Amino acid sequence: MAFYVVQLLTGLASAASLFLVASGLSIIFGVTRIVNFAHGAFYMIGAYIAFTLSERFSGAFGFWGSIVAAALAVALIGVIVEMVLLRRIYHAPELFQLLATFGLTLMVEDLVVLIWGPDDLVGRRAPGFKGAIDFFGQNIPSYDLFLIVLGPVVLGILWLLFQRTRWGVLVRAATQDRDMVAALGVNQKWLFTSVFAVGVFLAALGGALQIPRDAVHHAMDLRIIVEVFVVVVIGGLGSIVGAFVAAVLVSELNAFGILIFPKISIILVFLVMAVVLIVRPWGLFGKPEAPARRTPGLTVNPWRPLTSNERLAALATLVIAATLPLFAGNYALTVGSEIAIFVIFAVSLHFLMSVGGLASFGHAAYFGLGAYGVAFLAKMAGLPMIVCLLLGPLLGCMGAAVFGFFAVQLSGVYFAMLTLAFAQIVWSIAFQWVSVTGGDNGILGVWPEKWAASPSHFYWLALGVAALVTIALRAMVFSPFGYALRATRDSLLRSEAIGINAKRIQWTAFVIAGTTAGIGGALFAYLKGSVFPDNLGISLSVDALVMVLLGGVETVSGAVIGAIVYKALNIWLVSQTDLSKLVLGGFIVLIVVVFPKGIVGMLEMLAQRRRKTSPPGSPLLAKPIESAE
């Protein structure tokens, strides 16, 4: 019995940090409508700075002072980030905001390693809370008891802040209707900045308070952000009480889940999240999200199928690509195969994200499931390669069918967070279920058969499959189903009013996209000869997003171009620098801020401008007419 009580208390203690970070995320979202992906990064910097300060300043005052100073310092960093970056993207679509803050996270990951090194850092115990308390023969660290008290205290302080101060009233008003608050003469800029600072302060405080409990390391940002996303999805974005209740719930599920499913405790959290989503799609304390606004200036040119000339050009490009083995060496062919596989991956996400308006932040899950599917079939069942390639992607299909069913119940940022959480769950299963997946060691020796073994043959295989997949998905964009999918993206209200079951259409699209990604993953397993948990990791999911974004999220063929350019750059970059995350993160932020239309979008714009100015008459004369149109 005492054991269970201790387990309960451990859960409550873990909930404190989780609540601090989640409430910060919720407060920021409530006012700015930005889901701050970088929140985990701020949490991590908070821990690192607190570690450094507390090593330097001894004594109780030094320790507690370091914790608060670290949180304040990070809040200051947050203010700079808000003023320099976020102010530029408040009116951008949600996807861009998520990506920009994710780019920031990537940059921070490399910077942290650069400054503090890659090793885990073990911090000091908290002065005054060093011992443990004996509870019927079980030990409870007294610091845990401190954290258990701290959680409700912070909740109370936040409550007072929001109910009893002028600033709190403004924040609550802005959460309900920020345009109205602006119309009443409140300086919105500083309100947003201060809210962001408070949110970041909470995240950093959460990180700093963890140092007596856990080692500080450079991957703690992603771990916490996934848990935080699960917490806000369950508790409801924008609700502080929801964040508290859900943080306690998730921490307790984790604490007791370990007793029930020692290997895959995260399953329990997932089940609870699924139930909450079915019963209350907006979380326990959340409110339905207002429909996403369309951004002026990002209107889409109507999509059209390729003209016969363009088709010929595409075919010619494909034929040229097919001649690569005639003059390129083995390394170039392997790179070529990898690019072809990533084209498959990118077009599959494009179908979901651009055509369906559902930006998945966990698309790698289905890519990786396809890869594991092949590995299982080849290694355990010993099936021939062709059969593996055909059946392997079915694992991606099944994963997409299960997770997609829940994911399409939501939209916008909730959809993004949920897909990310699902992908992370699949990742942890691959990572933890060592007896089946090999865990971190992966599954090795998945080599292609003789007919596809040589680099040129494999290249042709990958290129052929990529061409087929691209053509098939493109045909679907212009099929009746594709129109229906675009309809659900543009207006749910109108789709429902003309008899379209939007959720079923979106679910179907999710399964199609997941299966296609699985095809890419299946080929990838054979290309690399092995499968690892990283094949379904977050960074791969983000690769896919960046490829689509780089090509142009609002174009039909952007994904293909984006995948080729991005993958080629990426392979080159990794061979050139150790700080690839820093460069990649900076690159993502740059695209979002200055280049939101992507490569194909820019080309289309230029082509249109030329078409408009090319008719006879000097450009000077043509100009006034153009602007009058």
Place this chain on the structure above:
Amino acid sequence: MSVAPPLLAVEGLTKSYGGIHAVRGVSFSLRAGEILALIGPNGAGKSTCFDMLNGQNKPDSGHVRLLGEETTGKKPREIWRLGVGRTFQITATFATMTVRENVQVALISHGKQLFNLWGSAPKFDRGEAGRLLELVGMGGYADRPCGELAYGDLKRLELAVALANEPKLLLMDEPTAGMAPRERVDLMRLTAQIAREKSIGVLFTEHDMDVVFEHADRIIVLNRGTLIAEGSPAEVRSNPQVQAVYLGEGLLYDAEHREGAST
């Protein structure tokens, strides 16, 4: 021998939010080819009533029957399949698609081809889409992106979309809201003409009394959730209760007159 059921029969429709009775025991019916206006001051329960007819809101009690079939509590898309077209107070269209594609989506849904992955959507019922657009006077705009259209044109596009499933009933929520006076007349004239030709029943809510009295065959008046009057435009216009609702209880007017008379 039984008489054919009315196109739309509403019986005892009731809905309350907390302690507020938004709609109380509203009953009316609508024949094919008839144009019925639902009017009432702000907060009278028009929108609540309307949303219960098209399935966006569930009544606490009461029934809605379409051609004798119970539609109470059905989803909007199920009601659409029974032959109900609708337009919205604030237009809802597919902004990134062209005008023709907007109509084609409705035709695809009507033809039950929503899950057709291999056909060609640009060629799908192109002729029929063109005819519908001609019908509402949008033939020349077929290839324009919908996001570029002026508001009045969007309303006409919505009408074309609403007609795509050969509806028996059109539900139009404030069809002329936000339009210029000239456009209002044009749109309602067009609607009335189409409705009579195709024998479609039309139920619309409207704030512009000129539009209501010119185009409605019959008017029903809601006030504070209950039906207070029903009849031809002339009858409703002369109904003292309706006048009281729209012009106030008359106390102010009387008081002013009395004062005026005494001085």
